[in-house]
Amino acid sequence: MSAQAPPVQEELVGGPPVRGSLARRLVGRPELGAVVGAVAVFVFFSVVADAFLQWSSFSTVLYASSTIGIMAVPVALLMIGGEFDLSTGVLVTSSALISSMFSYQMTANVWVGVGVSLLATLAIGFFNGYLLVRTNLPSFIITLGTFLILQGCNLGFTKLISDTVSTKSISDMEGFPSAHKVFASHLTIGDVEIQITVVWWLALVALATWILLRTRAGNWIFAVGGAKEAARAVGVPVARTKIGLYLGVALAAWISGQHLLFNYDVVQSGEGVGNELLYIIAAVIGGCLLTGGYGSAVGAAVGAFIFGMTNKGIVYAQWGADWFKFFLGAMLLLATLLNWWVRKRAEESK
Amino acid sequence: MTAAVLAAVLGTALAGCSSTGGKRAEERAAREAAAGGRAAVNTPKWTFAMVTHSGDGDTFWDIVQSGAKQAAVKDNIKFLYAHNEEGKEQAQLVQSYLDQKVDGLIVTLAKPDAMKSVMKKAQKAGIPVITVNSGSEVSKAMGALTHIGQDETIAGEAVGDELNKRGRKKALCVIHEQGNVGLEQRCDGAAKTFDGKLEKIYVEGTNMPDVQSSVEAKLQSDKGIDTVLALGAPFADTAAKAAEQAGSDAEIDTFDLNAKVAAALQNGTLGFAVDQQPYLQGYEAVDLLWLNRYNADVLGGGRPVLTGPQIITKDDAAQLAAYTKRGTR
Numbered sequence: 289m290s291a292q293a294p295p296v297q298e299e300l301v302g303g304p305p306v307r308g309s310l311a312r313r314l315v316g317r318p319e320l321g322a323v324v325g326a327v328a329v330f331v332f333f334s335v336v337a338d339a340f341l342q343w344s345s346f347s348t349v350l351y352a353s354s355t356i357g358i359m360a361v362p363v364a365l366l367m368i369g370g371e372f373d374l375s376t377g378v379l380v381t382s383s384a385l386i387s388s389m390f391s392y393q394m395t396a397n398v399w400v401g402v403g404v405s406l407l408a409t410l411a412i413g414f415f416n417g418y419l420l421v422r423t424n425l426p427s428f429i430i431t432l433g434t435f436l437i438l439q440g441c442n443l444g445f446t447k448l449i450s451d452t453v454s455t456k457s458i459s460d461m462e463g464f465p466s467a468h469k470v471f472a473s474h475l476t477i478g479d480v481e482i483q484i485t486v487v488w489w490l491a492l493v494a495l496a497t498w499i500l501l502r503t504r505a506g507n508w509i510f511a512v513g514g515a516k517e518a519a520r521a522v523g524v525p526v527a528r529t530k531i532g533l534y535l536g537v538a539l540a541a542w543i544s545g546q547h548l549l550f551n552y553d554v555v556q557s558g559e560g561v562g563n564e565l566l567y568i569i570a571a572v573i574g575g576c577l578l579t580g581g582y583g584s585a586v587g588a589a590v591g592a593f594i595f596g597m598t599n600k601g602i603v604y605a606q607w608g609a610d611w612f613k614f615f616l617g618a619m620l621l622l623a624t625l626l627n628w629w630v631r632k633r634a635e636e637s638k
Numbered sequence: 639m640t641a642a643v644l645a646a647v648l649g650t651a652l653a654g655c656s657s658t659g660g661k662r663a664e665e666r667a668a669r670e671a672a673a674g675g676r677a678a679v680n681t682p683k684w685t686f687a688m689v690t691h692s693g694d695g696d697t698f699w700d701i702v703q704s705g706a707k708q709a710a711v712k713d714n715i716k717f718l719y720a721h722n723e724e725g726k727e728q729a730q731l732v733q734s735y736l737d738q739k740v741d742g743l744i745v746t747l748a749k750p751d752a753m754k755s756v757m758k759k760a761q762k763a764g765i766p767v768i769t770v771n772s773g774s775e776v777s778k779a780m781g782a783l784t785h786i787g788q789d790e791t792i793a794g795e796a797v798g799d800e801l802n803k804r805g806r807k808k809a810l811c812v813i814h815e816q817g818n819v820g821l822e823q824r825c826d827g828a829a830k831t832f833d834g835k836l837e838k839i840y841v842e843g844t845n846m847p848d849v850q851s852s853v854e855a856k857l858q859s860d861k862g863i864d865t866v867l868a869l870g871a872p873f874a875d876t877a878a879k880a881a882e883q884a885g886s887d888a889e890i891d892t893f894d895l896n897a898k899v900a901a902a903l904q905n906g907t908l909g910f911a912v913d914q915q916p917y918l919q920g921y922e923a924v925d926l927l928w929l930n931r932y933n934a935d936v937l938g939g940g941r942p943v944l945t946g947p948q949i950i951t952k953d954d955a956a957q958l959a960a961y962t963k964r965g966t967r
Binding site for chain 2: 337338339345347351352391397439442451453454457458460461481547551552556559560561596599604610612
């Protein structure tokens with residue numbers, strides 16, 4: 289995709305923010321519009337939905353946001369780097385299936401399965417990245433292929449190995465309680481129960497933001513997404529950067545997959561299809577450009593939060609269930625339009 | 639390099655064995671209850687094919703298949719199976735079996751319009767067809783011998799009665815697949831006989847965290863809900879988790895069974911389950927086709943043969959737990 293991308297304007301190539309007054313720096317940030325959108329959505333549902341402003345509701349919204357947000361972070365980085373990944377939704381399921389089935393079939397401590405799953409998931413991410421840089425085919429096609437292959441493998445292997453389409457329960461196996469603590473427990477802070485996925489999510493956002501803004505790798509990501517050939521010409525390791533981005537996606541898929549496994553104990557092989565779009569949606573709402581070279585991890589997190597708030601806010605507001613998808617689409621469009629408008633104003637005032 | 643990694647993985651695998659659960663425990667159990675599979679009849683080896691509207695990776699259809707396979711072994715039948723959730727794809731699969739001139743067909747009529755023409759072709763070719771699971775209303779008109787399944791509306795009505803018996807006031811019906819007629823019929827059936835109020839909520843069935851957080855949100859926004867009705871076994875456990883997170887003491891009830899549901903019924907996490915006995919749908923369909931070939935038998939007299947609803951509570955769960963584990967209930 290990046291090959292056909294038109295040359296990006298100078299100020300659109302994100303990179304480390306321009307130094308200067310706080311206002312100037314704020315205006316230059318890609319997540320500005322998304323934050324305004326998030327505040328608007330928050331205020332809106334606080335007014336129309338009675339139950340929205342409770343601590344317990346806040347925890348539910350955060351959980352919903354975090355399960356999308358964990359994946360939205362590396363997906364955003366990948367999009368900044370100019371590539372797509374359509375296999376992310378089923379990769380999460382694959383990752384969960386691998387740890388569950390390995391532990392069960394080998395009668396191993398579940399941590400062994402978790403480790404094997406990490407290796408296997410990273411290998412799939414590497415496969416995506418390696419194939420991409422070797423062939424120069426659009427990532428759309430390559431990851432579409434991986435998506436279908438994984439979908440087939442999820443079902444085929446599960447059926448072959450467990451003889452049913454869902455995994456066996458591993459909750460009575462050694463290592464489960466500690467793994468459950470790491471991937472699926474919740475912390476109680478005051479009156480609020482916070483799911484551990486929220487912690488994982490915030491940690492990933494912090495890590496990704498640090499990489500993007502404070503390291504050389506971050507510069508490379510912006511460069512390969514903005515103008516690949518130019519980046520190559522000045523000595524950016526394009527192949528290594530892109531493979532690294534796919535490994536990042538795989539790592540997050542592994543975390544999400546382990547959460548699925550240890551939270552719900554049994555994994556169904558057909559799950560995850562369609563979720564890849566949610567991750568991309570979150571990144572785009574958060575200000576990532578579909579053409580690459582521009583965006584931020586914080587923005588993707590805010591995007592996931594907007595999606596989570598809207599998704600659950602409609603339920604809190606008790607609007608007609610039949611129209612749920614309509615409301616969801618309309619609200620997201622409004623939030624994104626507001627985001628776009630704010631950013632346009634900001635650019636003009638610069 | 640690869641070998642080293644593999645060796646390392648296997649090494650840790652052997653070192654990190656779990657002494658509880660896992661495959662070894664299962665194998666121990668299987669050895670104790672080994673069952674043989676030989677044909678009990680000497681009729682010719684007929685070929686029967688089953689084509690359903692199941693999506694990929696659906697536990698329910700797995701149980702249907704295991705019933706059909708068991709009957710096929712007993713009746714000396716070669717059993718073929720294919721599925722596709724798209725109506726026209728399902729029809730094409732049926733067509734390919736018609737081309738192979740199978741001796742009997744088992745189909746679901748979840749999307750009857752798409753199946754009309756192949757049903758007619760089967761009739762013309764003299765291939766007996768039995769419909770299972772969905773399509774009881776149109777089965778006869780489209781030329782099937784018999785329909786075997788649960789009437790979803792009747793099953794829903796049974797749920798409504800059971801909820802009344804339990805003194806429930808407000809129930810939440812969790813639909814995990816928007817646009818699925820059968821699921822709507824279950825909720826509508828329940829609403830018909832239930833004296834209290836019943837509300838629907840749509841969740842993304844392929845995304846468990848979404849199922850959980852949506853039910854959680856609903857329970858937080860409406861404290862009056864005292865019952866959550868899941869429409870598929872995998873969603874019951876998630877609904878229970880949601881209720882716990884939301885601090886609601888709503889009772890969780892569900893359609894369909896699996897090992898986890900049986901266990902949850904036993905320990906009281908779930909109120910009751912409505913079983914339509916999918917094993918029976920597969921088993922009976924093959925057996926009736928065989929009876930029809932062998933003896934020109936027809937069951938049901940033009941009316942659907944119902945395999946459910948069977949309401950299962952704590953008392954029955956203990957007995958069924960073993961069967962759910964081996965995947966036949």
